[in-house]
Amino acid sequence: MNVAQLRMWNITLPIGNHRYHDEGYVDSLRDAARKVYQSYGDSESDPFIHKLSRGFYIGKGLDVHVMYLRSPSTPLDIQNRAHEEFHAADYCYGLDFLSSVTQEKGTPINFKEIEDEQVRANVGALFVLDQNGFSSRDLGKYRKYQEMAPAVEIWNKVKPPKKRFFFPFFWRRGQKNIEPIVYRRIK
Numbered sequence: 293m294n295v296a297q298l299r300m301w302n303i304t305l306p307i308g309n310h311r312y313h314d315e316g317y318v319d320s321l322r323d324a325a326r327k328v329y330q331s332y333g334d335s336e337s338d339p340f341i342h343k344l345s346r347g348f349y350i351g352k353g354l355d356v357h358v359m360y361l362r363s364p365s366t367p368l369d370i371q372n373r374a375h376e377e378f379h380a381a382d383y384c385y386g387l388d389f390l391s392s393v394t395q396e397k398g399t400p401i402n403f404k405e406i407e408d409e410q411v412r413a414n415v416g417a418l419f420v421l422d423q424n425g426f427s428s429r430d431l432g433k434y435r436k437y438q439e440m441a442p443a444v445e446i447w448n449k450v451k452p453p454k455k456r457f458f459f460p461f462f463w464r465r466g467q468k469n470i471e472p473i474v475y476r477r478i479k
């Protein structure tokens with residue numbers, strides 16, 4: 293029985309006869325992916341990688357590779373890598389295991405119920421973000437934020453976001469001692 297160390301998920305995933313290869317950060321997804329394909333004698337392969345993609349995974353028979361670009365912030369990095377790790381786990385039939393991990397942490401998600409594989413991977417990434425004290429809000433002006441929307445909707449049902457309270461009373465009390473500035477017209 294082989295295992296995969298999913299570093300963002302912080303778990304050891306049993307993957308049967310599969311083999312997991314974490315290629316780490318790469319300068320170019322396209323060049324790195326080409327290299328992987330070439331290592332399988334697949335020299336013709338020119339992988340299509342969306343120009344906004346910041347991570348990539350390759351499933352080739354029993355082997356699965358993940359790679360990613362460096363991200364400008366920690367939450368983005370976690371989201372990006374957890375997303376690719378999810379794809380790898382998905383490829384190795386690891387969905388039930390990942391679901392049991394979410395169950396153990398009190399936020400159960402049945403990944404097999406989520407039909408779209410990208411949405412699935414994003415819900416998984418939101419779980420990992422939450423484990424690290426972050427939420428989708430911390431992704432900021434993430435270029436692919438719109439893509440996260442269906443996943444955020446699912447995740448918010450698993451763990452409803454805390455309401456943000458606004459206390460105008462305290463704010464007013466704080467302002468009480470401030471003398472209003474009166475501008476007089478100079479005649």
Ligand SMILES: [Zn+2]
Pocket residue numbers: 375379410413
């Ligand atoms: Zn993806």
